[in-house]
Amino acid sequence: MPDLAAPPAPSAVAPPATIAPTPVETPEAVANALAPTLESSLVREPGGVQRSPRTRSGTRHPRWAHRYRLLLLLLDFLSCSAAGWFVINSYEQAGSGFFDRDVLNWTALVILPASWVLSLWVHGAYESRYLGLGPDEFKRVFKAIITLTAIVCFLAFTQKADLSRLSVGTVLPLTAVVTLLVRFGTRKVLHVVRKRGRASQRILLVGTLGEALSVYRITTRNPNAGLVPVGICLTEPTAEVASLPIPVFNGTVEPMDRVKQVGADTIAVCGARGVTPDALRRLAWQLEGSGIELVVAPALTNIAGPRVHIRPVEGLPLLHVEEPTISGVGWLLKGLLDRLAAFVGLLLISPILGVAALAIKISDPGPVFFRQARAGRGGETIRVWKFRTMYVDAEQRLAELLGSNETDGLLFKMANDPRITRVGHFLRKTSIDELPQLINVLLGEMSLVGPRPLPVKNEEFNGDVRRRMLVRPGITGLWQVSGRSNLSWEDAVRLDLYYVDNWSLAFDFMILYKTLFAVMKRDGAY
Template structure:
């Protein structure tokens, strides 16, 4: 049987549906089940608390009716916020149930905080009934839908088309396991081999010949054009984990998920999600996304926190400006061209901490350059003024960058804003720093600053770019406040 290798127009791989209809239908069913469970728990709580079943004939007090509606709405929003109905979780079991419980606790915790702050007197007995009953009903509903999904998958339905990539023996083993474990929800639709097929056994060849074969070099482009929803890496690839990382980069912002079927324990870059399935220790790789809701929240946080911070430190800014001006009658601000997101140039602001002709004196200090092959940093730099040493010691010279944050050129937390001369030195993966807005502070700022080597600075910035989270930003801001008084690497 002749192998079917992908043609130039990608006609060999069957086109997958534009959207998985089964997922929308299942998600709608789960949502309806959640609504019914929440309504039932709130109705039971009303019965226990007020001694009457709320109906149109015997309605409860309007105050509690509005409160119950508000709790129900917050509850549904919380279940959505924790992604309890994510496609990857359907049929998985414990992880889905844990998110349902977390979402419920978040909802009732939020209600409790609002009632406490607003001094709203709300019946505790109502909550004491609705919370546990709601959790039980929600979990029962999710369990029922999970059983339905497993039955459908065993009949060959509700499965995600997947391309399996790797060495012939690893790919063949993975295809066999996926066909055997239909409950996993993945259906092989194509394979891509990283080494010649003649190295495989006759049995493996028969398995691989039953599927369209895509050239290794065009695996990602074929997955995009054919709308394949998952690319599964079986075993090791030529080039090891660096090749896996590059494959993840090539798939960024695509609608496909990347799954590793291997014993890898150290995958650099995107966060991983373990999903044990009989015979297949599967690892989902959450691909970085650089737009959408999460980054809208980041921008909102930047603006609100910056405006609040400026209101608090305006007197400090005025005092610093007066001291700098009084020192040598030079300009208060230092303006410098930096490279921002997408390689765009912007003017970064800082309080001037050096003498006016600092740039002209730079060549005289080349022999004293420390710690970094690309960045120009000198310890005990004689160009720094007396006021400037204090500003640098406590990182106060960077406060004007809050204006850059308001202008959308920077973020409170992010990679360090590079100079144009630094970007010219980039040779490859370093350019990934430019896909996220530079920050006033970041991992580089709280991990040694100028004492770091060039490679260490790049590594920290790339780690931040690929593992960003709002919680992580808050932790970095907290560490920055501590670092301001430790002065490590600040010169």
Template sequence: MAVMNVSTPLMGLETDVAARAVRGTRLSRAPRAVLRQGVIGYAAALAVTWYLAHRHFALPLSWQAGVVGLVAIWLLYSFAALRAFERARSFKPAIRFVEILGLASFGFVLGDAPNTELVRQAAVAVAAAPVVLSLSAVLHRQLLRRTPTILVGQVESVRRLESRWAKRKDVNVVATCSWRSPHELAPVGAVSDDGLAEVVREVLAAVVQRQATSVVIASGRALSTPALRHLAWALQRAEVECLVVADMSDHVEFLRPRRVGDQIALSLRAPNDHLMSLALKSVLDRVTAAVLLLVLSPLLLLIAVLIRLGSRGPAIFKQERSGQDGRPFTIWKFRTMVVDAEKRLPSLRKRNEGAGPLFKLTNDPRVTRFGRVLRSTSIDELPQLVNVLRGEMSLVGPRPALPSETSQYSEWVWRRLHVKPGLTGLWQVSGRSSLSWEESIRMDLQYVNNWNLRLDLAILARTVRAVLARDGAL
């Protein structure tokens, strides 16, 4: 990690610093640039169309020219319309092409066009282009799923991002370049010519050496500081994507760029304020819970009997939890501990392995033998379907917290109570008990601030895999 002190007045950036790095970068990065920008996929789409029209179907010359010309014009337009870093993995050209083909086919039907073999063959040749583009997008998403990235910025911000992205599958931090300063890069008049040139040299040298395709600037003043704007211009000349992180100190908000007047602003509007989506989520929760309770009733009855036979006490454990907006409700679970578990808790506090207000103990002596089986398979959570049916919980949402926990919440952590707690959630499918308190809270806030129905379906699918793998279960 390169660490620089930033202090003296900024006068400008020697352009040859970037120019010398760019000359070497373009030559070494040309093959990867072809791959990243999807040139191969676009060329393959045109080649397949030409092959079908000319060789396979042997269409008349005028039809060949029309088919290949139509596809070529569309591919050129799509290539020019999309940003360089989106071309390879985007499904937009294929989707738009299919829409146009659908309208054209509808027009043929309305016009009572003859359904000749010639028309059918031409349609197949044209339709091959979006199919090839779609396959190319899928392939590129696999090949480019981990982006070699360089982090640039104030040392604390860089370290925080590097730690957070360490286990991600879509970002690969290959180098960092940071500085120490009480005020990051202060306004104009705070960075020397030599210091700024050194920043550019460090980053561009790392880009060439590490074959990075993305540079992320983690600085709160990135959009207003000349130093980092010069760096962004140098990266643009080197054909490297430059991104600025909206660092909100772990507050994972739903951000959407908007133009306000002649300025770019970030909208923090929550995505879960759509009444229809919320109503549909509520209906799906209750219908699914009712069906599952009906289908699983023999299994639930059997488990209840086994719990009663295994240890003294009721089969169902009921406990007060904090629901949406902090409203208390009684949660239902299969009992996995001895009856006097709550009374034994104070004597175990000193052995607590959890962070924050959470109590966690890997080998908790209060858990019964059959209870360990229920916990490891997450079957003990199934009675919560009753809470979902009653509208107190949702299938997907933050973990239902104890009142003793929520009483210790800070104002920003209280945000996780703005939605119903869930039977499963983002934190459960991302490590469950192996996550720290801070990580689980961040996962819950990420869900609350970015909720949509598609995310719920993805979490439910990942829940099945997590349960089967017993990921993070105690």
């Protein structure tokens, strides 16, 4: 496997510390410090016209990206070849009719794989911005297989080829499955490499202090994204800068010079407050041909791509934001799948439920289930089914423990809550205590995936929090697969609102998949 490693960042990226006053750089100090090392990364024509051809630029796309794309291309070719070889050796009659055996071998092992790679290329399955994170890479694989299937069917029809329908109907779906599995495994390897600080984009953040810190926190929260901030260039000088493990410059030198100093390959403009449209346009001109990418973090956040469309009008790019889809055929299908899965799930796990109920009854006198009133969709009060994990006097003892609350917001959480029974600790760690909520799903009160129902009165939901109730609460959700009790209330609400605003069936399946690993990891479960 090609080496995906790239030179590590000069300093480890860590969560931002508190903001503390530091001396402001003066223009003279910056000029003296940078004079020996900086030189213009642009070639300037006479008359001040900037020119930046790739052949003369000092910065190019990182080698790891080229190697990773080359690795994917090779693996995609081999995936299709392996599928073709399997079909040829599985069906004795695959080569009868229009093709002889040699032609079929060339077609299945060379021509079809080359066509598969070309189809993936046309659909953007090798573009860097789709690799490593998110579902877009896999969506493009699906689009590529649909296109290739249509072309094969068209050629077979027009050429009147006597092909085995079973062979064609097997090799193409098998190619898609193998390709998806291989790409999924390759992505996991890439994530491991990125957690070691390699194979990532080194970004210079440009903007005001508040905007840059916001993007810094988001990009360092998930190392799998492959975005490593290596410097911040402030567009508005300030007397206070953040104490961070990366340099923070007070805007006395142009970003292009700072890029060379910190070794960045990407400039991220954070918001619009610190950069004017003219300045942003000129910066884009400067980066042409330099190999340095330009990304812009808009003020509109937490809105996923399918809801955002750009419509240019007289050179003005208008950003259209569609309403979230929480109704219609997809929403009806979600409800049907929820109830079907809940019914089948209750049948399959009934032995586990029985053993858990017996353990609760033996360990502590009292009811097996704990029925608590919680807020459902539209503020409707529902009674949630859960296995009892606390002593029967837990509610009465809550007042004396309020000072030990380890979370903020509307939640009460303690890592070592004395009200939890010995069996209850095990049930919570394994999330078995949540399984009876399948009854709520079967009754249509809850969903498999959605914001968690909170044990509070309706009037205690204020502001943005009420938006969570636009959808049915769920047994699991984006909050649970992103850290569970380790998250702050603000982060939990942000994730729940993101789910509400960007819901889709594919999103639900992704959360259910991640739930399996979250349960096994047991991080934040108490």
